[in-house]
Amino acid sequence: MLELFDGIRDELQAVEEELRSFVQCSDPLITETSVHLLNAGGKRLRPALSIFGGKFYNFHLEKVLPLAVALELIHMATLVHDDVVDSSLTRRGIPTVKAKWGNSISTHVGTYLFARSLVLISRYEDQPLISRVLSNTSVKMCEGEIQQIAGAFDLGQSFKDYFYRIKRKTALLIAASVQLGAVACGAPAGIHQPLRRYGHFIGMAFQLTDDILDMVADQQQLGKPVGSDLREGIITMPVIYALAESNRRDRLRELVGKTVKDEGEIKEAIDIVRECGAIEYSFKVVRRYVLKAKEQLAGLPGVPARAVLLQAADFIGARKF
Amino acid sequence: MLELFDGIRDELQAVEEELRSFVQCSDPLITETSVHLLNAGGKRLRPALSIFGGKFYNFHLEKVLPLAVALELIHMATLVHDDVVDSSLTRRGIPTVKAKWGNSISTHVGTYLFARSLVLISRYEDQPLISRVLSNTSVKMCEGEIQQIAGAFDLGQSFKDYFYRIKRKTALLIAASVQLGAVACGAPAGIHQPLRRYGHFIGMAFQLTDDILDMVADQQQLGKPVGSDLREGIITMPVIYALAESNRRDRLRELVGKTVKDEGEIKEAIDIVRECGAIEYSFKVVRRYVLKAKEQLAGLPGVPARAVLLQAADFIGARKF
Numbered sequence: 001m002l003e004l005f006d007g008i009r010d011e012l013q014a015v016e017e018e019l020r021s022f023v024q025c026s027d028p029l030i031t032e033t034s035v036h037l038l039n040a041g042g043k044r045l046r047p048a049l050s051i052f053g054g055k056f057y058n059f060h061l062e063k064v065l066p067l068a069v070a071l072e073l074i075h076m077a078t079l080v081h082d083d084v085v086d087s088s089l090t091r092r093g094i095p096t097v098k099a100k101w102g103n104s105i106s107t108h109v110g111t112y113l114f115a116r117s118l119v120l121i122s123r124y125e126d127q128p129l130i131s132r133v134l135s136n137t138s139v140k141m142c143e144g145e146i147q148q149i150a151g152a153f154d155l156g157q158s159f160k161d162y163f164y165r166i167k168r169k170t171a172l173l174i175a176a177s178v179q180l181g182a183v184a185c186g187a188p189a190g191i192h193q194p195l196r197r198y199g200h201f202i203g204m205a206f207q208l209t210d211d212i213l214d215m216v217a218d219q220q221q222l223g224k225p226v227g228s229d230l231r232e233g234i235i236t237m238p239v240i241y242a243l244a245e246s247n248r249r250d251r252l253r254e255l256v257g258k259t260v261k262d263e264g265e266i267k268e269a270i271d272i273v274r275e276c277g278a279i280e281y282s283f284k285v286v287r288r289y290v291l292k293a294k295e296q297l298a299g300l301p302g303v304p305a306r307a308v309l310l311q312a313a314d315f316i317g318a319r320k321f
Numbered sequence: 322m323l324e325l326f327d328g329i330r331d332e333l334q335a336v337e338e339e340l341r342s343f344v345q346c347s348d349p350l351i352t353e354t355s356v357h358l359l360n361a362g363g364k365r366l367r368p369a370l371s372i373f374g375g376k377f378y379n380f381h382l383e384k385v386l387p388l389a390v391a392l393e394l395i396h397m398a399t400l401v402h403d404d405v406v407d408s409s410l411t412r413r414g415i416p417t418v419k420a421k422w423g424n425s426i427s428t429h430v431g432t433y434l435f436a437r438s439l440v441l442i443s444r445y446e447d448q449p450l451i452s453r454v455l456s457n458t459s460v461k462m463c464e465g466e467i468q469q470i471a472g473a474f475d476l477g478q479s480f481k482d483y484f485y486r487i488k489r490k491t492a493l494l495i496a497a498s499v500q501l502g503a504v505a506c507g508a509p510a511g512i513h514q515p516l517r518r519y520g521h522f523i524g525m526a527f528q529l530t531d532d533i534l535d536m537v538a539d540q541q542q543l544g545k546p547v548g549s550d551l552r553e554g555i556i557t558m559p560v561i562y563a564l565a566e567s568n569r570r571d572r573l574r575e576l577v578g579k580t581v582k583d584e585g586e587i588k589e590a591i592d593i594v595r596e597c598g599a600i601e602y603s604f605k606v607v608r609r610y611v612l613k614a615k616e617q618l619a620g621l622p623g624v625p626a627r628a629v630l631l632q633a634a635d636f637i638g639a640r641k642f
Contacts, residue, residue: 025464027464027467027468027471029467029468029471030464030467077432081428081429081432084405084424084425084428103405103424103428104405104470105467105470106428107402107405107424107427107428107431108402108463108466108467108470109463109467110428110432111398111402111431111432111435111459111463112460112463112464112467114432114435115456115459115460115462115463116460118439118452118455118456118459118460119453119456119457119460121456122449122452122453122456125446125449128443128446131439131443131452132440132443134439135436135439135440135442135443136440138432138436138439139433139436139437139439139440141436142429142430142432142433142436143346143348143351143433145429146348146350146351146426146429146430146433147348147350149425149426149429150348150350
């Protein structure tokens with residue numbers, strides 16, 4: 001993905017600097033936890049998408065910059081809050097804020113980062129759509145997280161439940177990123193609406209790929225233990241498929257429903273999922289989303305960013321880590 | 322306090338109905354936790370103050386209502402997030418969300434309520450001051466919470482540290498409530514600024530009184546165990562005073578610094594604090610804040626709300642539960 005961002009390297013550098021100066025604060029604990037999060041890396045996917053969105057219309061970096069930083073802060077906030085939930089001790093291969101500082105600090109640092117993003121967003125007084133979209137997106141993201149917890153180990157979930165959840169968990173913020181980058185630059189609905197739909201479809205493809213890779217990637221590449229969704233009771237598309245289609249589905253049902261699983265059981269469950277064609281089926285759905293994403297760009301101006309977004313969609317459909 | 326709200330009973334009834342219909346959502350878990358929070362009661366102090374603020378200028382309920390509901394949602398969000406922190410199992414005498422549903426749900430429900438408040442606030446496109454003040458206030462509230470955790474069991478705290486913290490924890494949102502109620506009705510700075518300062522001073526008095534009552538009230542009246550701050554290592558004004566002034570300060574230092582205290586130790590620490598005059602000293606500071614609060618109203622129009630706010634300041638200075 002990173003090579004795709006080559007054309008906006010300067011802009012992303014500015015986002016990075018802005019992020020780093022932004023999290024410096026008088027409280028040493030807040031600065032320390034925030035710098036820890038920034039150093040943990042991440043692709044800065046949402047800032048990048050907002051910049052590409054802006055490139056479709058009268059782009060000026062200073063118009064998009066507060067939004068780009070705010071989007072990454074919101075994303076970071078959800079990561080910190082997620083860690084309170086799923087008791088992960090590592091993310092991207094390094095210890096989580098929760099593992100280092102505990103639940104209390106994680107809760108407040110997450111909310112702190114979220115609140116800081118609002119301060120940035122409140123600068124867009126002339127484009128009320130930005131705060132309207134982001135506040136609605138934030139509400140739905142929380143709903144998605146709560147549904148994920150409420151639905152843990154629930155074997156009765158359908159594909160519909162799954163899509164509902166990943167839309168909220170991931171796709172909405174990605175959709176908002178591409179759309180609002182354009183809005184920040186003053187683009188009309190004819191431009192920012194197709195960009196939003198593009199973002200929705202790549203967001204769905206992105207999360208579904210993540211969920212597939214949790215079954216098939218190796219731990220080194222993934223930066224976190226394989227099978228972590230199964231361990232947490234999060235039922236993803238490949239599992240829903242296998243629970244319906246595998247001829248060993250009774251055994252899978254038994255394994256997935258166990259709230260505590262040993263490594264052998266995780267491995268056995270993954271084997272059942274893999275051997276019934278669930279991975280291929282899920283990748284097929286990913287490709288469908290990628291195709292739909294690309295279709296949204298058809299009517300948009302032929303700016304260089306358009307070619308990059310087309311490639312980005314393909315990349316997301318093909319990524320292996 | 323409640324009799325003071327008699328003059329705005331209809332308005333508060335509207336806030337209550339709006340709150341209840343607002344938390345109804347498609348997710349049963351979110352509705353259940355939110356209704357639980359609403360049923361736990363609370364004085365609806367912030368909505369009431371925003372209504373009184375509005376009464377100083379061309380008041381219309383529909384102008385203040387979204388703000389009033391948003392203020393209570395923000396307050397509820399902080400209560401839920403606080404419970405993740407201090408592992409309280411009861412609040413206002415009934416089980417907390419955390420005790421019933423766990424840390425993960427508490428974290429997300431808190432953020433959900435906060436995000437819902439943003440949706441309401443985004444309606445005030447014409448008064449950007451409202452979202453600006455509330456986003457800055459939210460950031461500082463998180464800072465206050467984080468400082469409270471970082472400073473737990475830290476015996477080297479000064480009055481200045483304490484005031485810094487309670488300003489963030491409590492006074493800023495109360496200040497914002499009175500001020501923004503007026504702003505929502507279109508009041509000029511000459512009206513909403515003194516109201517903000519009034520809110521600041523009663524907010525400080527309110528939190529300080531809370532902290533005093535945690536030492537002297539009885540559990541029945543308080544709705545939570547007495548000495549809970551000491552138990553959590555939260556160092557409040559009476560303790561800071563006693564650590565400096567009591568002739569048994571060495572023993573107090575030893576007791577307060579213990580991360581686990583039994584009931585006898587809590588009682589002994591409270592006795593040391595009470596016998597050195599720390600309570601009287603702290604109440605004197607409360608009375609000074611009350612006086613300053615009332616002074617802010619001197620130049621404002623003589624509307625009935627002004628008389629109520631004057632009484633409210635006195636009430637806060639004199640409350641025993």
